[in-house]
Amino acid sequence: MCSGGLPNPPAPCPCPLRQAWGSLDALIGRLRAAYEEHGGRPESNPFGTRAVRIFLREVRDFQAKARGVSYEKKRKRPKSAAKLPIADVASATTSPLPPPPPSA
Template sequence: MEATSAGGESQPPAPQPQSQPSSPPTATPSRYESQKRRDWNTFQQYLRNHKPPLTLARCSGAHVIEFMKYLDQFGKTKVHVTECPYFGQPNPPSPCACPLKQAWGSLDALVGRLRAAFEENGGKPESNPFGTRAVRIYLREVREGHAKARGIPYEKKKRKRSTVTAAAIVSTATAAVNS
């Protein structure tokens, strides 16, 4: 329906103001951020269910290690015990009764996410239980233990050199030889 003025002329309707949402649209968090939030909530729940319940302020590296050991029960990586005939074999010929544990890489990534979440939730970097020496040593022992049990040594991935750097080295070496 058109609005009419007092003089009887017809005018187009006044534009309606677009309704703006009261809060800015939130972007969906990245996969990393979602996982970090889930990990943080799981750790908080672990602290609440701990006997006796723990506060984050009283949490230490020992509690973080205890949490990682607790998570082993949900692991999917076969880790052969030393008594197993397949200990040290990368591809065992048949199944065995060795336990399933969390993979070292999963634990390492978990600790990294929780370390970041701790600081994002108001924790001070110097009191971060996820960055303690004990946690780093535990992760190293897990990595070495898994490597021995599987017979596959852990090797740090080598970073690829950029072709510019490699070309610069070759041209520098060539110039040195020609001088």
């Protein structure tokens, strides 16, 4: 178990020093965009290679495991709610407003 979160760890942390996954993901996204904005072809973009995506996934999983948090993708909305028209969804999820008071 890593002791990196303790204020006075009994021994140095053996974990590799890595940038936070969100920061890495954002940086690589900006590099990928800059490469293409400056004339690079998307299919030859070195920041979009499979190796980079695998590295980012490994960093994310490693950091989530170290924190004891499992990373799960966002779940899609249930199909029953997705099939209803917008007006039906609104009326099904909210109660109707009371009628305005009669004017005198």
